[in-house]
Amino acid sequence: MRRTTPANPQHGPDRKPAAAWLDFDQLYRDNIDLIHRFANRLCGETEAAKDLVQETFLNAYRGLKKFRGDARVSTWLYTIASRACLRMRRKRKGEPDRELSLDEFVPTSDGEFRLQIPVEGLSPEEMLQNKELQQALETAIDKLPKKYKMVLVLRDMEGLSAKEVGAIMGLNERAVKSRLHRARLFVRRELSARGVAAPEPDRPNEHHE
Amino acid sequence: MATRSTRRRTTKAAARHHRHGSGRCLKILRELSAYIDDELSGTICEEIRRHLGACPNCEDFVASLRQTVALCRNVPAPHLSAIDRARMREAILQAATAR
Numbered sequence: 001m002r003r004t005t006p007a008n009p010q011h012g013p014d015r016k017p018a019a020a021w022l023d024f025d026q027l028y029r030d031n032i033d034l035i036h037r038f039a040n041r042l043c044g045e046t047e048a049a050k051d052l053v054q055e056t057f058l059n060a061y062r063g064l065k066k067f068r069g070d071a072r073v074s075t076w077l078y079t080i081a082s083r084a085c086l087r088m089r090r091k092r093k094g095e096p097d098r099e100l101s102l103d104e105f106v107p108t109s110d111g112e113f114r115l116q117i118p119v120e121g122l123s124p125e126e127m128l129q130n131k132e133l134q135q136a137l138e139t140a141i142d143k144l145p146k147k148y149k150m151v152l153v154l155r156d157m158e159g160l161s162a163k164e165v166g167a168i169m170g171l172n173e174r175a176v177k178s179r180l181h182r183a184r185l186f187v188r189r190e191l192s193a194r195g196v197a198a199p200e201p202d203r204p205n206e207h208h209e
Numbered sequence: 210m211a212t213r214s215t216r217r218r219t220t221k222a223a224a225r226h227h228r229h230g231s232g233r234c235l236k237i238l239r240e241l242s243a244y245i246d247d248e249l250s251g252t253i254c255e256e257i258r259r260h261l262g263a264c265p266n267c268e269d270f271v272a273s274l275r276q277t278v279a280l281c282r283n284v285p286a287p288h289l290s291a292i293d294r295a296r297m298r299e300a301i302l303q304a305a306t307a308r
């Protein structure tokens with residue numbers, strides 16, 4: 001992914017489609033997994049995710065000659081995908097794009113400070129083998145208003161820096177961090193409110209008041 | 210950590226609530242992502258650490274936020290089959306050359 005721009009077809013009179021095809025094929029081969037993963041994380045494993053992948057590469061195909069390589073290819077594609085996703089939003093049902101305020105995440109009752117999930121002594125990978133938990137996590141992420149979901153997906157799931165996320169979404173780092181924090185608090189609250197049973201409970205149910 | 214899970218008596222719970230409403234807890238709640246991402250200055254970190262040592266609610270809260278982030282980081286990537294990969298490529302190129 002470190003490779004910069006594909007060889008520059010925009011210099012000189014060479015505008016033959018063959019050049020674009022060649023570059024596009026390479027672009028597609030190198031990045032389809034990345035964009036497919038990103039789209040699935042934004043949209044769930046749905047037709048919408050497939051649409052987003054296609055829309056992203058279609059826009060990339062059309063913009064390939066204008067891409068100057070002053071950003072990493074992956075950053076460029078993430079940007080295209082994020083914009084396409086925001087455009088697609090209106091066609092989808094789902095949470096309206098409301099603002100999340102910190103106040104709503106202050107726990108008010110005793111059970112809300114920890115996750116009601118069986119986690120003791122397990123690594124995150126091991127925890128996620130609990131399908132119910134994985135499902136709960138995906139549902140929680142899916143419930144996020146889109147602009148928060150994007151930041152969480154890019155930062156905590158795709159592993160980009162706050163600076164990169166800012167470049168992709170047109171935000172300063174402060175705004176990225178603020179949204180990220182709210183998004184994490186939202187997902188944390190969903191997981192703490194919902195509760196996920198252990199696949200094989202090793203102790204009797206605690207008494208919940 | 211594990212020893213704390215048995216603390217569930219209501220008197221204690223009430224005491225914990227009361228304390229959690231405090232300005233200190235709210236101030237810390239605001240900083241927690243920066244805290245777990247290691248973005249805060251040493252002084253503020255130290256201040257938070259000291260509070261966490263004294264406030265079981267905030268300590269639980271941080272632990273649960275860390276777990277949440279760790280879970281997000283480890284969600285397995287979806288699988289894309291070779292057939293779907295080829296099919297999508299066809300569809301994109303068809304759309305791209307349609308006009």
Ligand SMILES: [Zn+2]
Nearest residue numbers: 229234264267
């Ligand atoms: Zn506290």
